[in-house]
Amino acid sequence: MSASAKSSVNSTNSASLSNIDPTGFVKLSTQLPMLADILAQSVQTLALPLSDTQQRTLLLYLDKLLLWNKAYNLTAITDPVEALIKHVIDCLAIIAHLPTGSLLDIGTGAGxxxxxxxxxxxxxxxxxxxxxxxxxxFIKQISSELGLTNVQPIAARIEAHDAEYDVVTSRAFASLIDFVEAAQPRLADNGRLCAMKGKEPTVEELQALDQNWQIKTIKLTVPRLEDSRHLIELSHKSV
Structure with a gap:
């Protein structure tokens, strides 16, 4: 871990999860109190109503992600602090901005x-x-272990999937236009596409989509992450 990250960790106040139960943790066991503090502080910053149990489950997910990474090739990030920030907390930053309803995550990777x-x-x-x-x-296995009954993992290409959803998300597409093209057939009436992006869409992307889509760009602030993050929400324009 970098010196700046250590300094940032040391400067935080103790959080409610400092004495988290270590049962079930393998990869994170030695760093668990520090990681729990980082997560708790980030949850507070994002004003998310997550219980201690939910935060512990997020850490268990991270533990299993790193534990099974070599076998399943899940992430290039192996440092627990970096993985917590760039994977878990990065995803937490969109929670408050998501529309309600059933959700499809395209190119979900490790979930x-x-x-x-x-x-x-x-x-x-x-x-x-x-x-x-x-x-x-991997998602099937960890969903079972974590007791996540609201996750349905499906191994298929988006072109072969035919259900419709209220919300379609992805952080896997480099091109916003490609995401919209792939996702729109799976979108229910009055649904929303929600693309996780680093930089804002280009003028060319916005112009290409403007005729048919109402586009809302939400600038995200991800705790402990200096990189740019945005959530792009798209809805069909009324005919």
Whole structure:
């Protein structure tokens, strides 16, 4: 961990999860109190109504992500603090901005953001879609272990999936236009597309989509992350 990260951790006040039960943790066991503090502080900053149990479940997810990473090739990030910030907290930053209803996450990978959303919003049904069989097997396994009954992992390409959803998300598409093209057939009437992006859409992207879509760009502030983050929400324009 970098010196700046250590300084940031040391400067935080102790959080309610400092004495978190270490049972079930493997990869995070030695750093668990510090990671729990970082998560609790971030949840507070984002004003998310997450219980201690939900925060512990998020940390268990991270533990299993890093534990099974070598076998399932889930992430290039192996440092627990960096993975917590760039995966878990990054996904937490969109929670308050998501419309309600059933959700499809395209190209979910290890379940980001689908599993994070499911943990935070147990009342929402989340479908995690990816063509990578190994990653879907991982989501099935951890959903069972974490007791996530509102996650449906599906191994398929988006073109072969035919259900409709109120919300369609993704953080896997480099191109906003490609995401809209792939996602719009799966969108229910009055639904919303929600793309997780680093930079804001380009003028060319906005112009290409402007005729048919109402576009809302939400600038996100991700605790402990200096990189730019945005959530792009798109809804069909009324005919």
């Amino acid at each position: 980001l953001p689908a599993v994070i959303i499911a943990i935070c919003q147990p009342e929402r049904h989340c479908t995690a879609l990816d063509s990578n069989q190994k990653k879907i097997r």
